[in-house]
Amino acid sequence: MPSDASAVEEFTVDELAARAQMTVRNVRAYAGRGLIAAPRLEGRTGYYTLEHLQRLQLIRQLIDRGYTLAAVEKAVSGAPSAAAGHALDLINILDLPNDVAGAEVLTRDGLAALAGVERNDALINSMEEFGLVEWVDGDRDVVRLLEPVVVRTGAAAVAIGLAPETVIALFPILQSRLREIADAFVSEVSAEIIQPFVDAGLPEDEWPNILQTIESLLPIASQVTLGIFRSQFREAIDTEVGQQLSALSEATKKASEKR
Numbered sequence: 001m002p003s004d005a006s007a008v009e010e011f012t013v014d015e016l017a018a019r020a021q022m023t024v025r026n027v028r029a030y031a032g033r034g035l036i037a038a039p040r041l042e043g044r045t046g047y048y049t050l051e052h053l054q055r056l057q058l059i060r061q062l063i064d065r066g067y068t069l070a071a072v073e074k075a076v077s078g079a080p081s082a083a084a085g086h087a088l089d090l091i092n093i094l095d096l097p098n099d100v101a102g103a104e105v106l107t108r109d110g111l112a113a114l115a116g117v118e119r120n121d122a123l124i125n126s127m128e129e130f131g132l133v134e135w136v137d138g139d140r141d142v143v144r145l146l147e148p149v150v151v152r153t154g155a156a157a158v159a160i161g162l163a164p165e166t167v168i169a170l171f172p173i174l175q176s177r178l179r180e181i182a183d184a185f186v187s188e189v190s191a192e193i194i195q196p197f198v199d200a201g202l203p204e205d206e207w208p209n210i211l212q213t214i215e216s217l218l219p220i221a222s223q224v225t226l227g228i229f230r231s232q233f234r235e236a237i238d239t240e241v242g243q244q245l246s247a248l249s250e251a252t253k254k255a256s257e258k259r
Contacts, residue, residue: 010049011047011052011053013046015048016048020056033069035059039052055076107143108124108142116159117164124143131147132150133145154168178225185221
């Protein structure tokens with residue numbers, strides 16, 4: 001550590017690896033690929049800063065999310081040093097709903113009991129394909145709910161009478177349509193809020209305001225989407241009821257003519 005109390009906090013490679021929850025070997029490998037800057041050398045000892053730590057934490061987060069190392073390298077190479085900390089802040093905000101919901105683990109029978117149906121392993125396999133559940137440590141009798149809110153809501157739909165196969169089939173439709181909405185929303189937010197911030201050189205004094213704005217936009221986007229869906233859902237029900245009444249009236253008329 002530097003002797004000057006006012007100097008930035010520094011870490012040896014062992015301390016850096018421990019804080020980043022990586023091996024020293026991985027840290028050196030990422031450094032060799034140019035994913036983190038060279039440390040400050042004092043003799044033969046290298047000293048790393050918070051910026052190195054944040055860059056490594058971002059790399060680990062991205063890899064944990066399924067990005068290949070090549071994709072991570074493309075994403076972080078050449079990015080400003082402050083960008084890693086900003087990206088971690090955003091990831092923490094976006095991860096909050098899942099953290100609150102918490103991981104849930106159920107047996108196959110317990111999962112079936114949520115919907116009040118007999119166990120159907122084919123449906124569980126379909127849920128696994130859509131990323132809703134995963135088997136726990138290779139145990140084919142225990143599953144982890146990766147999207148507990150979605151799974152429990154789907155189970156409630158089955159419990160009121162929809163066929164499990166129908167609910168499963170609806171998921172990719174909803175996912176696709178909602179992804180289009182999310183992409184459009186994020187594109188506009190990026191153009192009107194993030195890009196000006198980037199163009200200004202990522203000024204640190206503006207970052208808390210940017211972060212607060214994005215955090216506020218999440219519930220706003222959710223409420224707008226829900227409000228529009230409710231409106232469209234009511235219209236769809238009205239249309240369906242009208243068609244059913246029309247069909248019933250036509251059937252009654254034909255029955256009367258046959259008498």
